[in-house]
Amino acid sequence: MLDRPATRSRKETRAAVMEGLLRSKGAFRQAIAHDSRLTEASVSRILTELRSAGLIDESRIPAPYFGGPTALVSLRKDICVAGIELSNGRLSFGVGDLGCALDYVERMPVPARLAQADFERMARVSFAEMIAWADQRGRVIRQIALSLPGFSQSDTNPIFPWDMTRLRDFLADLVKPYPLALTNSVIAQAAFHRYCASDVYPVSGDHLFLFVAHGVAGVVVHESAPIETFNPFELGHMVIERGGALCRCGHRGCLEAYTSLQAISPVIGLPAGDILRGGDQFVATAQQTPEQRATLRDRLFLLGMGIGNALNLQPLPAVVISGWPSLIPEADRCAILDGLNETLLGGYRADRLPLHFIAPSIGNDPRAAMAYAAYSFVSTGGQDAAPRLSEIA
Amino acid sequence: MLDRPATRSRKETRAAVMEGLLRSKGAFRQAIAHDSRLTEASVSRILTELRSAGLIDESRIPAPYFGGPTALVSLRKDICVAGIELSNGRLSFGVGDLGCALDYVERMPVPARLAQADFERMARVSFAEMIAWADQRGRVIRQIALSLPGFSQSDTNPIFPWDMTRLRDFLADLVKPYPLALTNSVIAQAAFHRYCASDVYPVSGDHLFLFVAHGVAGVVVHESAPIETFNPFELGHMVIERGGALCRCGHRGCLEAYTSLQAISPVIGLPAGDILRGGDQFVATAQQTPEQRATLRDRLFLLGMGIGNALNLQPLPAVVISGWPSLIPEADRCAILDGLNETLLGGYRADRLPLHFIAPSIGNDPRAAMAYAAYSFVSTGGQDAAPRLSEIA
DNA sequence: CTCTATCTTTACACAGTGTAATTATTGTGC
DNA sequence: GCACAATAATTACACTGTGTAAAGATAGAG
Numbered sequence: 001m002l003d004r005p006a007t008r009s010r011k012e013t014r015a016a017v018m019e020g021l022l023r024s025k026g027a028f029r030q031a032i033a034h035d036s037r038l039t040e041a042s043v044s045r046i047l048t049e050l051r052s053a054g055l056i057d058e059s060r061i062p063a064p065y066f067g068g069p070t071a072l073v074s075l076r077k078d079i080c081v082a083g084i085e086l087s088n089g090r091l092s093f094g095v096g097d098l099g100c101a102l103d104y105v106e107r108m109p110v111p112a113r114l115a116q117a118d119f120e121r122m123a124r125v126s127f128a129e130m131i132a133w134a135d136q137r138g139r140v141i142r143q144i145a146l147s148l149p150g151f152s153q154s155d156t157n158p159i160f161p162w163d164m165t166r167l168r169d170f171l172a173d174l175v176k177p178y179p180l181a182l183t184n185s186v187i188a189q190a191a192f193h194r195y196c197a198s199d200v201y202p203v204s205g206d207h208l209f210l211f212v213a214h215g216v217a218g219v220v221v222h223e224s225a226p227i228e229t230f231n232p233f234e235l236g237h238m239v240i241e242r243g244g245a246l247c248r249c250g251h252r253g254c255l256e257a258y259t260s261l262q263a264i265s266p267v268i269g270l271p272a273g274d275i276l277r278g279g280d281q282f283v284a285t286a287q288q289t290p291e292q293r294a295t296l297r298d299r300l301f302l303l304g305m306g307i308g309n310a311l312n313l314q315p316l317p318a319v320v321i322s323g324w325p326s327l328i329p330e331a332d333r334c335a336i337l338d339g340l341n342e343t344l345l346g347g348y349r350a351d352r353l354p355l356h357f358i359a360p361s362i363g364n365d366p367r368a369a370m371a372y373a374a375y376s377f378v379s380t381g382g383q384d385a386a387p388r389l390s391e392i393a
Numbered sequence: 394m395l396d397r398p399a400t401r402s403r404k405e406t407r408a409a410v411m412e413g414l415l416r417s418k419g420a421f422r423q424a425i426a427h428d429s430r431l432t433e434a435s436v437s438r439i440l441t442e443l444r445s446a447g448l449i450d451e452s453r454i455p456a457p458y459f460g461g462p463t464a465l466v467s468l469r470k471d472i473c474v475a476g477i478e479l480s481n482g483r484l485s486f487g488v489g490d491l492g493c494a495l496d497y498v499e500r501m502p503v504p505a506r507l508a509q510a511d512f513e514r515m516a517r518v519s520f521a522e523m524i525a526w527a528d529q530r531g532r533v534i535r536q537i538a539l540s541l542p543g544f545s546q547s548d549t550n551p552i553f554p555w556d557m558t559r560l561r562d563f564l565a566d567l568v569k570p571y572p573l574a575l576t577n578s579v580i581a582q583a584a585f586h587r588y589c590a591s592d593v594y595p596v597s598g599d600h601l602f603l604f605v606a607h608g609v610a611g612v613v614v615h616e617s618a619p620i621e622t623f624n625p626f627e628l629g630h631m632v633i634e635r636g637g638a639l640c641r642c643g644h645r646g647c648l649e650a651y652t653s654l655q656a657i658s659p660v661i662g663l664p665a666g667d668i669l670r671g672g673d674q675f676v677a678t679a680q681q682t683p684e685q686r687a688t689l690r691d692r693l694f695l696l697g698m699g700i701g702n703a704l705n706l707q708p709l710p711a712v713v714i715s716g717w718p719s720l721i722p723e724a725d726r727c728a729i730l731d732g733l734n735e736t737l738l739g740g741y742r743a744d745r746l747p748l749h750f751i752a753p754s755i756g757n758d759p760r761a762a763m764a765y766a767a768y769s770f771v772s773t774g775g776q777d778a779a780p781r782l783s784e785i786a
Numbered sequence: 787c788t789c790t791a792t793c794t795t796t797a798c799a800c801a802g803t804g805t806a807a808t809t810a811t812t813g814t815g816c
Numbered sequence: 817g818c819a820c821a822a823t824a825a826t827t828a829c830a831c832t833g834t835g836t837a838a839a840g841a842t843a844g845a846g
Contacts, residue, residue: 067823239736343632460792
């Protein structure tokens, strides 16, 4: 849109360069200049700043061609971020570097309806342990991120009906003096896919990302937009069957009442908590009765309807689905396409709407939150989070 | 979000100042500085530029208080824009100033399914007439806007299934050398309400704007966002009744199949084209049978469901509805609330979601397109559109 | 007609970045 | 091992946009 990019503040430019490095996991100056829309002269200035701030590494490598570049610029591996994640029945704490390494992790099972007071109690203990671990090793946590299912700026969380003011106060007190970013689980997953698992992610352009688990959460991924601007939404509470099945939200006919883990648990014949645990193995549909398989297909059809309705409001060229549908054999999974075909304006056509299934990122927690922390850190240009220990040195 | 506003290009700054003047219809320097986030010194510089470009008027008025300002700054009334609008069964051409005055207008009835070739034929003639009118009076059209129902950047128009490349080529050739902006009817209406009828508009913050006529179109109005970034969507093709009534799009159960003008025409007992024509008078429901009224209420209930589903994906603090539901007595209209209550997560509560009905802006055409043209003009900072006639003088 | 409160403009400084000239780096050929 | 060449990386300079602060203009009060 911008004919000539408007000048940015130094912080914004640093953030742009660092964000590019986070995405690419190391780049030559030419590529940096291109990605961040700067001249190489400006890149040089910015890198000089980042170098003296101890934020980048310049590893000498043999030149790729005659006279070519020899310094591969990357974010320093010893920059440390932490993630806290509440998802899929677990509360997880983790510490690692900007490259998604997980050097410390603690995971605890929590009930599906975790009370705010219980969360606070657990968080207080585990957070202290995590900080103690980092302090013992002299590792300075530069940014912390907490991801919550259902979180949004509007502070009305359908998953965890907590008092958000109280939560913010609690967290501010808890993490002080560390900078904290609060975000939605789906956005954190988007950050994970963008910054940590970008090489295995099936789509590169704009798309709809859906996570089907206890709820049906979605986010519109705009490739060029900053992750923090993404609008997460709960597709699960779209009413697709007037007067239909009772949902935990009190309404009837919500998508979630048909397609959440709880709803399909009896159909698949596994406890809700175990369905995703199996890793990226296919759910064994062979042992299901034809009736059960038909039911499963109908549920997937409804999911397709919900996706189609969502895409009618927000047309997008691709869809990525994570969660239990990814574990279903394709023969059954394609019921989603039928649902899409009956709702998506103009009908579903595989060539116009690529549909990708990726393994539910269970067992990765809290790496999604850590990826968001890494993003938050680079977004500040590495300036807000003062390295407290190194100040002493 | 921005701690300190990043510096803008001069064009952007000019655009910001002019956009503020278009919204406020005249302001003192203090207010301009505040609205456009500039110091008064910078405002002075920008106004000096705009003055020498012949874009603003500074009317001397008595100071409102001791030592107060005496120059009210406003956009010049003789700046001329044109709008072309295709909506509600009419193709309209209009010329006027930035203040929404309508100095020239031609309106022609068109069939609901206007063929692209027919549009081209009519447009060619009417456009020439409009230009002739302006030329005779020495009025220089600085910007033209065309608004189309269903238009979107994705170039898949469910209302007018035209070849968009052909349309763009046709228009580029037709309007040459005038600058042309192409937009969606709902966005044009949003521009109309923001810039021309802002004083009678019921909401000032972010909200969902819906227009229920031949289709059910919506747009999310972000108060602080530029209008061109708005994403219009066709709510009408959300499937709310699986296997329900057949819609013109080929699917079953679309909202439009229940709530479009065509769908309610037999219920109200008026031809579809006449329902909105009556102005802002209530549709006489007294002469309807109880069965008809019940049907109407059910249709409004479905509309409420569609709105609730849309708001679940994109939570917003208010809704504004324009179109035929605004003409229905409140006793029946409130069926929308019931539909909302059964879909909106957390249920409908009047204090949390103000719902406003405004008269369908029929008979205003093409003022919405002209408002968008005015917006497009100020967005360029008044620089792209060269005043051709005055160059001679 | 002068004074004064306030608006309005102008002079100056500074941040950010592109252009172009300068300096550094490293593999190649002898 | 050394000069050369090809390209990378840095630096000097200029320009844009805007804030600060001082100077200038305006109009009502007395």
